[in-house]
Amino acid sequence: MSAAQAATGDSAPEAPAAAIEVVNVSRWYGNIVAVNDISFSLGPGITGLLGPNGAGKSTLLHMLSGFLAPSAGSVRVLGEPAWQNEALYARVGLVPERESVYPFLSGHDFVLLSARLHKLPDPRAAAAKAIKEVDLEPAQHRAAGGYSKGMKQRLKVAAAIVHEPPVLLLDEPFNGADPRQRLHMMDMLRRMAAEGTTIVFSSHILEEVERLAENVLVVVSGRLAAAGDFRHIRRLMTDRPHTFTLRTSDNRRLAAALVGDPAVFGVELQDGALSVRTSDFAAFTLAVAKVAKDADVSLLELRPTDESLESVFSYLVNR
Amino acid sequence: MNAAIVGLTVRQLLGAKRTMLLVLVALIPVVIAAIRRFSGNDVDTDHWTATTLLGQLVVGTLLPLGALIFGTATLGSEFEDGTAVYLLSKPIARWRIVASKLVVAWGATSLLVLVSTVASAAVSLESVGEGAILAGFVIAVVLGALVYCSFFVLLSILTSRALIVGLLYVFIWEGVLTRLFGGLRILSVRKYALGVADQIITAPSTVFEADLGGGRAMFLIVAVTALTFVYAARRLRSWEIGEST
Numbered sequence: 001m002s003a004a005q006a007a008t009g010d011s012a013p014e015a016p017a018a019a020i021e022v023v024n025v026s027r028w029y030g031n032i033v034a035v036n037d038i039s040f041s042l043g044p045g046i047t048g049l050l051g052p053n054g055a056g057k058s059t060l061l062h063m064l065s066g067f068l069a070p071s072a073g074s075v076r077v078l079g080e081p082a083w084q085n086e087a088l089y090a091r092v093g094l095v096p097e098r099e100s101v102y103p104f105l106s107g108h109d110f111v112l113l114s115a116r117l118h119k120l121p122d123p124r125a126a127a128a129k130a131i132k133e134v135d136l137e138p139a140q141h142r143a144a145g146g147y148s149k150g151m152k153q154r155l156k157v158a159a160a161i162v163h164e165p166p167v168l169l170l171d172e173p174f175n176g177a178d179p180r181q182r183l184h185m186m187d188m189l190r191r192m193a194a195e196g197t198t199i200v201f202s203s204h205i206l207e208e209v210e211r212l213a214e215n216v217l218v219v220v221s222g223r224l225a226a227a228g229d230f231r232h233i234r235r236l237m238t239d240r241p242h243t244f245t246l247r248t249s250d251n252r253r254l255a256a257a258l259v260g261d262p263a264v265f266g267v268e269l270q271d272g273a274l275s276v277r278t279s280d281f282a283a284f285t286l287a288v289a290k291v292a293k294d295a296d297v298s299l300l301e302l303r304p305t306d307e308s309l310e311s312v313f314s315y316l317v318n319r
Numbered sequence: 320m321n322a323a324i325v326g327l328t329v330r331q332l333l334g335a336k337r338t339m340l341l342v343l344v345a346l347i348p349v350v351i352a353a354i355r356r357f358s359g360n361d362v363d364t365d366h367w368t369a370t371t372l373l374g375q376l377v378v379g380t381l382l383p384l385g386a387l388i389f390g391t392a393t394l395g396s397e398f399e400d401g402t403a404v405y406l407l408s409k410p411i412a413r414w415r416i417v418a419s420k421l422v423v424a425w426g427a428t429s430l431l432v433l434v435s436t437v438a439s440a441a442v443s444l445e446s447v448g449e450g451a452i453l454a455g456f457v458i459a460v461v462l463g464a465l466v467y468c469s470f471f472v473l474l475s476i477l478t479s480r481a482l483i484v485g486l487l488y489v490f491i492w493e494g495v496l497t498r499l500f501g502g503l504r505i506l507s508v509r510k511y512a513l514g515v516a517d518q519i520i521t522a523p524s525t526v527f528e529a530d531l532g533g534g535r536a537m538f539l540i541v542a543v544t545a546l547t548f549v550y551a552a553r554r555l556r557s558w559e560i561g562e563s564t
Contacts, residue, residue, distance in 0.1 A: 065408065067560040084556055090410040098401035102327070104334050116323040117409040159405065 018043055019167050019198035020064060025073035027059050034059040036222040037073070042200065044166075046193045048213030048230070049202040056222040057202040058097060058171055064200065065094045065169050077167055090118065093160035097171035097202075099152045103145025107136055107155050110144050114159035130158040135184055149176025157185065161192070168192065170201040174208055186212050241265075242281045246274040247301035248292065257295040261287055275305070321411055324419035328393050332427055335396075337388050344384065345431050348376045348439040356442055365450060368443040369520065369527035373456045377436050378512050382463050383489040385428045390471025391481040393420040394555075398479065407558065414552035421472050421548065428464040436460055450522025458519055462540050463512030469544045470508065473551040476558065504530050508543070511536045 018041035027035040035056045049057045062068040063075050066082040066089075075082045078091055101110055111130050115123035131140050134154040139147065144155055153176055160168060168189075174182050189212060193199050203209050209216055209230065216233050218226040226233045248254050251274040255267045258276060263284040266277035278284035285302075292299050332338055352372055394417075397403035406416055440453045447453050470488075474481040497507040504510040510531045518533025520526070529536070 062560045067404070067407070069557075069559065086412060086556075087410050089408050092408075094404070094408045096401065096404045096408075098404075100401040102331070102402055102405075104330055105327075113323055113327060114405065114409070117321070117406070117411060119410075 019078055020200065021074075021076040022060075022064070023074050023076075025060075025063060025070045025075055027056075027063060027068060027071050033222050035063070035070075035219075038219070038222075038224045039073075040217060040224065040227055042198055042215070044193065044196045044198050045215060046189060046199045046201070046213045047215045047217060048209035049200060049217050049219060050206065050209045050213075051202075051204060051219035051225075053204050055204075055219045057204070057219050059222075060219060061169055061171050061200070061202050065092065090163065091165050091167060093163065093165040093168040095153075095156045095160045095168075095170040095173050097175070099149055099156075099176065101144040101147070101152055101155060103143060105144055106141050107131065107144050107147065107151075107158075108140040110155055111140075111158045111162055115162045118163040120163060126162050127158075130162040133161065133188055134158045135181075150178055150181045153177050154181065154185065157188075166196065167198045168200075170199070172203060173201050174203065174205075182208075242278050242284070243305040244276045244278065244284070244288075245301070245303055245305050246276060246288075246299065247272070248274060249298040249300065250295075253295050254292055254297040257291050257297070258288070261291060263287060320418045320422060321415050324406060324411075324416060325423055328420055328423040329427075331396065332389060332392065332423065335392060337392065338427075341385055341388055341431055345381060345435040348372060348381060348435050349442060351376065352439040352443040363526070364443065364445060365452065365522055365526045368440060369450075369452045369456075369516075369522065372439055372443055373436060373452070374513060374516070374527065377432060377439065378456065378459060378463060378516070379494075379509055381435055382428070382432050382460055382512065383467055383485075383493070383509065385431050386424070386464055386467030387471050387482065387485040387489060389424040389427045389431075390421075390468040391475040391485060393424045393475070394472055395475030395479075395481050398475065403558075404560065407555075412552075413555040414548075417472060417476075417548060417552045417555055421468055421551075424468040424472060425465050428468055429461050432460045432464060433457060450526060451520050452522060452527070455516040455519035455527075459512040459516035462515050462537075463508060466508045466511060466540050466544050466547075469547040469551070473547045473554070476551050476554045501530065505535075505539060511540050511543075515540070 020042040022038055022040050025035060025038050026033065038060065049061060051057050059068060063070050064077060064082060066077075066085060069083045077088060080088050082088065102113075105113065108127060108131065111127040112123055115126045115130075120126045131137055134157050136151065136154050136158060139151060144152065147155060153173060157170070157173065160170075173185065177185060189199055189201075201212070213230055215228060216226070216230045217224060218233060226236065246254065251269055251272070255269060255274055258264050258267050261284070263278045263280040264276055265279055268275040276284070288302065289299065352368075355367065394403065397406065436456050437453065440456070441447055444452065471481065471485050474484055478484055492503075493507045493509045497503040497510065510529070513529040514531035514533050514536025517527060517529035518536070531539075
């Protein structure tokens with residue numbers, strides 16, 4: 001667990017210098033708690049902020065980027081408070097979720113504006129480098145208002161990295177990007193992380209996080225459900241109890257046969273279907289066909305009952 | 320101030336449809352002046368020009384309307400479409416952002432209203448130097464535009480309904496309430512501008528007279544501009560994403 005350490009983590013060694021430190025942070029809007037007592041620290045590398053829509057990812061990211069004040073706790077970036085600290089933006093890049101850009105500016109002028117606002121010594125060279133980095137050179141002289149959603153995302157990334165910040169925060173950066181653009185951006189972020197940049201990106205898509213992040217923070221209902229190495233969290237997700245619904249030629253006989261299977265810990269007959277609970281997704285899906293064949297039962301339908309991301313997340317919270 | 324923000328804001332305003340509309344509105348006083356001039360109306364020209372044309376139509380209506388549109392658009396439209404984040408996520412002091420936006424709004428309002436003032440006065444008056452009427456209103460427009468814009472830039476930071484609140488201020492507060500209750504004139508930018516004009520105009524009070532003395536008007540212009548500017552910078556520093564959107 002090199003980049004992410006959470007207060008809820010169980011085997012995290014001390015990181016040498018945390019680029020981002022979040023301590024007991026909560027944020028509420030009136031009676032609604034958007035983020036609830038979250039603590040973690042992050043160092044260089046890529047961290048995925050994963051959670052269903054409305055989980056509090058954006059609220060957390062906005063607090064990291066100094067655009068929201070924590071109601072309680074503290075958020076420090078590169079050792080400084082994130083809130084009301086304009087000078088910090090010299091070392092932080094932000095890619096907001098909204099796709100709006102100045103429509104009357106060309107892509108080139110948009111990135112150049114960012115370079116000028118950062119008062120870079122050679123804004124033109126910096127803008128050209130950032131545009132090349134996101135592979136937007138062919139379209140750079142067109143008005144940004146006419147860009148596709150994916151191009152706007154790349155443009156926003158170029159504007160955010162033009163000053164080569166040691167911390168880069170991205171809110172749903174792959175929205176609207178086609179697979180090729182997605183791969184290109186992932187390669188670029190991996191390169192930046194290898195060079196020592198601390199990158200945090202939010203996503204509600206498990207596969208995106210899986211492909212990019214070494215570390216992950218899972219946020220559900222404003223709480224930090226899990227944090228740390230992605231493989232560890234993925235294993236937790238895979239090993240959780242699963243429920244399958246089966247329709248067969250003889251539900252009762254198959255139920256009796258399945259009870260003896262070590263991967264199965266619950267069988268229930270309901271409304272002409274068989275509901276089976278298993279602790280091992282892979283073992284059960286491999287075994288069920290053989291058990292049915294041995295019991296001389298035809299399998300008509302086999303489907304996982306609830307594989308939505310929300311249910312996976314809620315398992316992590318309640319485990 | 321920041322040159323990059325000034326340049327960006329000028330481009331934003333130039334491309335906006337509302338700017339085109341305002342240019343058309345700015346022609347109205349000129350058209351009215353021309354109609355009066357060529358209709359052979361026998362009212363006192365100096366009095367009508369100072370009080371009705373420049374006092375009521377230009378300073379009373381066009382000036383606050385122009386300042387409202389430009390003042391709320393410079394920052395307000397960026398909050399509305401989400402582009403404000405690109406300015407606010409840069410290492411630039413918030414007061415510099417407010418100052419840059421204010422300068423553009425002030426410049427655009429002054430330019431628009433001054434052209435209308437000079438053109439309509441030139442059409443209406445027999446001599447543009449008459450009683451320093453034009454000079455008085457030129458200064459009044461420039462200083463009035465500064466206070467109005469400062470106030471409307473602040474409004475756009477405070478609320479996403481800045482245009483509506485501004486319209487209520489101009490037409491209900493200034494247009495109705497300050498006429499009914501004289502004591503409210505110290506909270507009317509229109510009265511400040513007219514007070515400045517009165518201070519400069521040398522024509523007799525039968526031609527033009529303001530409710531507020533020139534000295535008090537100048538003091539209030541400086542005080543209100545400074546207060547609204549400082550408060551706008553402070554509020555922008557505490558601006559949270561999702562606010563004013």
